[in-house]
Amino acid sequence: MNDQTADPAADPQAVLTQQPEGDAPPPTGWFSRLWASSLLVTVLAFVTAMLVGGILIAVADPRTQAASHYFFQYPWDTFRYGFTAIWHGYVALFQGAIFNPNTASKGTLAGYLGPISETLTNATPLILGGLSVGLAFRAGLFNIGGQGQVIMGAVFAGFVGFHWHLAPGLHLLLGILAGMLGGALWGGLAGLLKAKTGAHEVITTIMLNYIALYFLAYLLSVKGFQAPPYGQAISNKVFESAQLPPLLGGSVRVHGGLILALLAAVVVGWLIDKSTLGFRLRAVGANQFAARTAGMSVENSYITVMLIAGALCGLAGVSQILGTNSAITGDIDAGIGFDAITVALLGRANAKGIVAAGLLFGALHAGGTQMQSATGTPIDLVQVIQSMIVLFIAAPMLVRAIWRIKGTTTGVGGQLAKGWNG
Amino acid sequence: MTTTAQSPDELTVEHVAVRPPVSRAQRLGAGTSLVALGLVTIWRFGVEGHHHQDASIRLGALNAAHVPHFTVPAAPLAWVCGVVTVLLGLLWLAVARRHWFGPIMGIGLGLFVVALVCWLASASQFSTFDVVGTLTSTIQLAVPLILGALCGVMCERSAVINVAIEGQMLAGAWASALVGSLIGITAGMFAGVVAGALIGAILAVFAIRYLVNQVVLGVVLNVFAAGLTGFLYDVFMQPHTDTLNSTPIFEPHKLPLLGDIPVIGPLLFDTYSIVYLTYILIVVVDVWLFRTRWGLRTRAVGEHPKAADTVGIKVLAMRYRNVIIGGAIAGLGGSYFIFQVGQFQKNITSGQGFIALAALIFGRWSPRGAVAAALLFGFASAMQLTLSINAPSIPSNVVAMLPYLATVVAVAGLVGKVRAPAADGEPYVKE
Numbered sequence: 001m002n003d004q005t006a007d008p009a010a011d012p013q014a015v016l017t018q019q020p021e022g023d024a025p026p027p028t029g030w031f032s033r034l035w036a037s038s039l040l041v042t043v044l045a046f047v048t049a050m051l052v053g054g055i056l057i058a059v060a061d062p063r064t065q066a067a068s069h070y071f072f073q074y075p076w077d078t079f080r081y082g083f084t085a086i087w088h089g090y091v092a093l094f095q096g097a098i099f100n101p102n103t104a105s106k107g108t109l110a111g112y113l114g115p116i117s118e119t120l121t122n123a124t125p126l127i128l129g130g131l132s133v134g135l136a137f138r139a140g141l142f143n144i145g146g147q148g149q150v151i152m153g154a155v156f157a158g159f160v161g162f163h164w165h166l167a168p169g170l171h172l173l174l175g176i177l178a179g180m181l182g183g184a185l186w187g188g189l190a191g192l193l194k195a196k197t198g199a200h201e202v203i204t205t206i207m208l209n210y211i212a213l214y215f216l217a218y219l220l221s222v223k224g225f226q227a228p229p230y231g232q233a234i235s236n237k238v239f240e241s242a243q244l245p246p247l248l249g250g251s252v253r254v255h256g257g258l259i260l261a262l263l264a265a266v267v268v269g270w271l272i273d274k275s276t277l278g279f280r281l282r283a284v285g286a287n288q289f290a291a292r293t294a295g296m297s298v299e300n301s302y303i304t305v306m307l308i309a310g311a312l313c314g315l316a317g318v319s320q321i322l323g324t325n326s327a328i329t330g331d332i333d334a335g336i337g338f339d340a341i342t343v344a345l346l347g348r349a350n351a352k353g354i355v356a357a358g359l360l361f362g363a364l365h366a367g368g369t370q371m372q373s374a375t376g377t378p379i380d381l382v383q384v385i386q387s388m389i390v391l392f393i394a395a396p397m398l399v400r401a402i403w404r405i406k407g408t409t410t411g412v413g414g415q416l417a418k419g420w421n422g
Numbered sequence: 423m424t425t426t427a428q429s430p431d432e433l434t435v436e437h438v439a440v441r442p443p444v445s446r447a448q449r450l451g452a453g454t455s456l457v458a459l460g461l462v463t464i465w466r467f468g469v470e471g472h473h474h475q476d477a478s479i480r481l482g483a484l485n486a487a488h489v490p491h492f493t494v495p496a497a498p499l500a501w502v503c504g505v506v507t508v509l510l511g512l513l514w515l516a517v518a519r520r521h522w523f524g525p526i527m528g529i530g531l532g533l534f535v536v537a538l539v540c541w542l543a544s545a546s547q548f549s550t551f552d553v554v555g556t557l558t559s560t561i562q563l564a565v566p567l568i569l570g571a572l573c574g575v576m577c578e579r580s581a582v583i584n585v586a587i588e589g590q591m592l593a594g595a596w597a598s599a600l601v602g603s604l605i606g607i608t609a610g611m612f613a614g615v616v617a618g619a620l621i622g623a624i625l626a627v628f629a630i631r632y633l634v635n636q637v638v639l640g641v642v643l644n645v646f647a648a649g650l651t652g653f654l655y656d657v658f659m660q661p662h663t664d665t666l667n668s669t670p671i672f673e674p675h676k677l678p679l680l681g682d683i684p685v686i687g688p689l690l691f692d693t694y695s696i697v698y699l700t701y702i703l704i705v706v707v708d709v710w711l712f713r714t715r716w717g718l719r720t721r722a723v724g725e726h727p728k729a730a731d732t733v734g735i736k737v738l739a740m741r742y743r744n745v746i747i748g749g750a751i752a753g754l755g756g757s758y759f760i761f762q763v764g765q766f767q768k769n770i771t772s773g774q775g776f777i778a779l780a781a782l783i784f785g786r787w788s789p790r791g792a793v794a795a796a797l798l799f800g801f802a803s804a805m806q807l808t809l810s811i812n813a814p815s816i817p818s819n820v821v822a823m824l825p826y827l828a829t830v831v832a833v834a835g836l837v838g839k840v841r842a843p844a845a846d847g848e849p850y851v852k853e
Contacts, residue, residue: 059657197445207780386649
């Protein structure tokens with residue numbers, strides 16, 4: 001991750017900011033290397049975002065608000081209550097995401113593993129979506145269509161899940177394949193349009209998101225899809241035989257989707273770094289004209305990568321409908337499509353990084369829920385922290401400026417950013 | 423264009439228009455879509471249409487006096503519309519000409535709408551279709567889209583991609599709700615403008631100073647604005663709804679003279695102040711972009727920043743200014759949502775910023791085109807509302823899909839003819 005000599009396409013910093021390293025000589029010694037590395041920037045981005053998040057927690061705290069009215073008479077109260085609020089907030093976040101001594105003292109499995117299970121459950125679709133966006137990034141495409149692909153994956157998998165009666169193992173397998181197919185169709189359509197007509201994938205995927213949303217809304221009003229008594233916009237329940245098995249017993253939510261996500265991460269990691277196809281995709285992403293000159297089919301690469309990316313988002317939909325929930329609702333995508341973009345960026349578009357980023361954001365989501373119920377801090381805080389982490393890692397110069405670190409990211413070189421015409 | 427030198431002494435320049443040919447995928451895709459649309463029209467509104475009832479079309483509300491009113495036979499008209507659409511589709515499949523694409527697709531969609539409207543208005547003895555009413559709600563639904571798209575024009579003509587229109591609108595909406603509740607509508611609108619400009623400023627700094635990939639940046643800023651406004655809503659507005667989140671709502675103002683024109687008066691000149699402001703902004707942005715020095719420079723910066731820099735135009739300053747002004751316009755669009763309903767809700771803009779972005783691209787990065795596209799989207803939403811009330815048998819969600827489908831078809835079909843500003847999305851660094 002902090003390898004400064006990687007090729008430009010694999011250099012995540014360059015993907016994000018188009019600032020490959022400048023002319024400065026590489027720093028020597030382990031300490032200065034760490035100081036200049038992108039890992040440090042990532043950590044500092046996280047710390048900075050958490051600090052800003054802390055300010056927001058303090059602002060949201062009623063006692064601190066009350067104390068701020070007499071700030072100029074007695075400022076100490078504002079700070080005291082503010083810091084207490086921040087401490088309680090982040091403790092609750094930790095307890096919701098990793099380990100909660102209060103519930104663990106009950107001695108049940110759910111008490112010990114509940115928070116971790118929540119983190120993993122939240123992380124599963126984020127990892128899958130992140131892999132999808134990350135893979136597309138490497139091929140130079142920006143997959144904003146995660147939302148639509150997740151929805152189509154969930155619709156296909158859910159339909160197989162509640163419409164067919166099959167043997168347990170086979171039913172699940174077909175459900176998973178159907179979900180991948182649904183996502184792949186939706187993603188592949190954007191790839192096809194890009195390859196055959198040159199339509200920019202950002203705009204087509206945004207439009208396909210809305211089409212999928214309205215398609216889902218339509219399906220949820222159709223008999224056979226909608227659950228009786230047809231009053232609510234909710235689908236039939238997926239049969240038990242098609243559900244992903246719980247991993248740690250029925251008392252906690254984490255399910256087999258996590259295995260799918262980790263498998264997908266291994267496959268995508270191999271695909272990007274080791275396979276011929278991955279080399280082709282990276283070449284197209286780095287410079288499509290050079291790739292074309294070298295005899296690669298840029299068009300086929302676009303279609304292939306969007307098919308795979310769509311299938312990965314489809315898997316996120318599978319995890320949503322065959323694992324976390326058992327019936328499709330209008331918000332089955334749960335914002336995964338857009339969260340996945342932040343995961344892919346934080347994970348710097350490589351498989352290991354995306355798994356780590358997915359776990360981190362999964363933990364933030366799980367902890368945010370606990371924080372909201374324990375201290376009343378709104379869960380929207382998690383979104384703010386998440387977006388700020390990504391903003392900061394996308395602008396390493398800013399992080400370095402805030403923390404007064406001398407860095408090597410001063411030079412400006414090749415332009416990997418593509419406009420609408422690229 | 424080709425330049426041919428015939429002899430060293432005599433140099434003649436010959437202009438030859440070179441049109442990129444229509445690709446097979448474009449021909450097949452657009453052609454089959456049109457044929458399918460025509461067949462649906464024939465089947466749904468012709469074969470299965472209302473044969474015993476004529477469509478009754480009105481140019482004004484039912485209770486208004488002296489509104490023009492006429493009837494047409496619905497089913498035969500649907501047959502005609504459908505057959506013409508199919509023929510247009512076949513024509514396009516046979517001989518696709520690039521410059522026919524817009525008119526052909528436009529006529530096809532228009533005929534579909536005509537058949538749909540007549541079908542609606544002939545459902546029973548009492549059903550009628552109020553053209554002016556639908557167009558009025560079209561304008562109301564289009565105003566935030568127009569403002570968002572104008573924001574996009576400002577930013578992208580100076581080569582900064584703005585995917586954060588949604589976030590700017592949302593921030594504008596939140597600030598409008600707060601200040602609007604405390605002070606009033608005008609102050610609220612001003613606060614919305616400032617908040618939108620602030621998000622615009624963040625976009626500008628990260629895109630121009632820190633060279634962050636602009637599409638990434640826009641997406642992240644949307645998440646940021648949604649999170650922050652949601653958080654602040656929960657913390658401040660939710661507990662104090664009466665004082666901090668209940669604004670006055672817009673009252674229509676009828677313009678003297680203009681408002682008294684039949685049909686057009688009630689449609690255009692008996693409406694909210696922000697709509698008049700939008701009319702003005704449309705004209706201002708259009709004139710600004712194509713008739714002023716600033717606009718010329720903006721376009722130069724957007725097309726070829728290096729050349730612009732060479733002749734002494736301050737490229738980065740130009741971009742900063744335009745992006746911040748663009749954000750301000752989007753913020754005004756955000757305040758529109760507030761003063762229509764009188765309060766802020768989480769994610770009140772519900773994706774309208776993205777639709778504004780689509781309108782911008784659909785409208786080929788020009789103010790007029792963007793306004794036309796925004797009106798088209800507004801019309802589709804208005805039709806969806808009408809349908810969900812008057813014709814439950816037609817799934818309104820499927821109708822709601824149509825503008826997005828049309829955008830996909832248009833973006834795919836118009837590529838090559840439509841081009842973003844050449845430097846759009848590329849940061850400029852002085853060498």
